[in-house]
Amino acid sequence: MLWYFGRRLLLFVPTLLIISLVAFGLSRLAPGDPIQCGTQDLLEHGLGANSYESARTRYREEARRKGLDKPPFYLAIRPAAYPDTLYRILERYQRQTLRKLIDQYGNWPQIQAYAQRLEDWERQLYQLPRERSRDAQIRLERDLRLLKLSYRQERVESYFVKMQALIEADSLLREDLGPAWQALREAYTQILDEATPERLLQPALHWYGTDNQYHFWLFNFLRGDFGYSCRNGQAVADRLGGALWWTLIMSLPAILLSYLIAVPIGIRAATRRDSWFDRISTLILFLLYSLPSFWVATLLIVFVTTAEYGAWLDLFPTSGVGELPDEAPFWARLGERAHHLILPVFCMTYASLSFISRQMRTGVLYVLGQDFIRTAHAKGLPPRRVVWRHVFRNALFPLITLVALILPGVISGSVIVELIFNIPGMGRETISAIQARDWPVVYTILMLSAILTLLGNLLADLLYTLADPRVSYD
């Protein structure tokens, strides 16, 4: 028995590893520059060389702070044309441009030289005093920004032609930028002339060791350090802690209520099979089961939270959780909160209610057909006792599996209900984190809900053995 659960726990490890890899992979694939998440454009800079340099320093520091200046993973398998050190180019879009160049020509040394020349020239351009030929300079800066993102030959060359014309037209610019510009163009020609596309067909494996982004994140997670939200720098644990509190306040009453209502209904419907109660409750529960909760929530908000359809329908507050000042009496605050939470709790209750009581009914019906129930009736036990002592205990199974489903629900919350009623719980936090691409928060939520699901499954297995000693896993 212990052995069985020990093995189950061991099997969690690969599953969780895969989930962490999937979460990490998603964050790498997502568009946007992760270094700039939650900050203003760090590379935006004012006039002059100092400003240009300090912007780049700021960017590098931000990358180090977020741990994004490390190689992404333990190892990389890729064409031998790639250098091991590509990750050191921090700007995501620049890195992508270089990748595209490597994918076409396969000669990193030449491409690196070109990138270096490009940077040198950029620095020279920004060092020029602004007043001299302002118009041409601004246009050059704009074209340069696009040139840095270009990798197709025809596009690169079209920018070359455009910028060349701008430089040629201005004698001062020609004097200052001319030589470096020639060097830049030569570097590009060299990429084209000395292309080694055959290096792309040669696989190479590089081992980066444990000082990488994934390792950093995973081990911090295991130590309980979930990192910092990239939106406002708040610790993820604090952020989620606050959200979890609201989700628990909503989901615990909802779970409790739905069990309290669903179990008696399920038992009554099953014990009086085909009675009017059974038919009607089955029908209603079936309809409830198909009712999308976001629709019900919208209907409630539209019809019973404002005076739009008559003053008597303005029953509940529209959204939020109700904030009274701290000095207000406790009961008043509690009442205000409860008033705000009635509708969301209702929405969460009815959905699980229908599910649980349908399961309960099926379970009880199955048990009622068994021999030992007939025996119990035959030996003259009162029907109540049969139902609650014999049937109920044996019909617990479906309820137990539901426990496993409920645990992760507590973490992820009822995403849409929280969003509609504007409750600052886990569900709303998840959505806003995903939409803002706040990956530290998203990782943590994905991992925690996966852990809870797995634990829930395990817990269900454990409860099975308690409910029915015949079940053993040896």
Add this chain to the structure above:
Amino acid sequence: MVWRRFRSNRPALWSLRLLVVLLGIAFFADFLANEKPLYCKIEGKRYFPVLADYGQALGWTNPDPQFLNVDWKDLEYERVWWAPVAYSASTIDVYNAPFKGPFDRQVVAEDRFWHWLGTDDLGRDVAAGMLAGTRMAMLVGVVAMSVACFFGIILGLLAGYYGDSRLRWTRVRLLANGVALVAAWFYGFAARSYALAESEWPPGELGKSILLGLVLLVVANVGASQLERFPLLARKRALPVDLLVMRAIEVLESVPGLLFLLAILAVIEKPGILDVMVIIGFLSWTSVARFVRAELLRIRTLPYIEAAQVMGFSEWRIIWRHALPNALGPILVVVAFGVAGAILAEASLSFLGLGLSIDQVSWGSMINKAREDFSAWWLALLPGLAIFATVTIFNLIGDGLAQAMDAKLNQ
């Protein structure tokens, strides 16, 4: 037999009939709601503007230049047949915006242009939107479940039929296939990433990559069968297919569906409705696979499979010709429930504003509009009713099928 039992279940039978109606609406949505005439005669010439749109969408015909910038309702017709709803789902009626209800005062030239079910914030007709939404919902169901069935049936079959010990490959074959898979990834995708990302027609390049991968796999297997002559290489190892598939299912099911869906969608720059459908399908193959696996575990032990094995039929033939057809019936149950789930998932996403481009309408996005203006009861009520009805229909069909099949299994 199953059909007779199913037919005796009245709610399920009616649901099936309604489903046919819904499918009809989905199929002919463009003919039911369109600002263009279905048929018209102008200056002695006949036109079929709605049909012509299909031709253009498929690239068969070019748009008729004389209709390029015309307002269809202002043309002079000799004869004309209009669609029952005078608006397309994306038509914007600026005179009746925002939020004109069915009983509000509407500014319309003729009765034909009355918005029977009101308009939304931009002045788009809700009736037309409902019809377009029907098409969207049915499309989601079909696409998502096709993807789910593709992965679910294949993986479920392999896991259920072979289990952990029955697929025995020689060492050299295992090795060769492993190497070939890595090589296929490297030469098909890593080394060709530029061609894949930048080509004029990406599916063509993707096809080439996949073809290359298949060639590598074939070569590896041919090579392996040659090398199997050496006894050291020919020792057999069992491939734990079941374990692998079940692990994959566990991974996918351990993260709540909507959360996973949102996280994957965050990766796509501008997720379209097709992306949403495929991802929903990809996340729901697990239930199909579980079901197929369970069926196969049962079928595998039946005498006729053993008979087929004894007769020396190839494994391939036994799986596809003998085992699978027997498992197909129960899959229908999962598919029915799966479609309901997929429609709900898509509705939730478009309610959140994901996956639809601006000119597309679905039931979920219409409900979302109701939150902007609480007086628009028609937007809150009608699309939700449609979702509710459709989901109920599929659940009832699923229930009916399950009961009909169970009865068969019990006999």
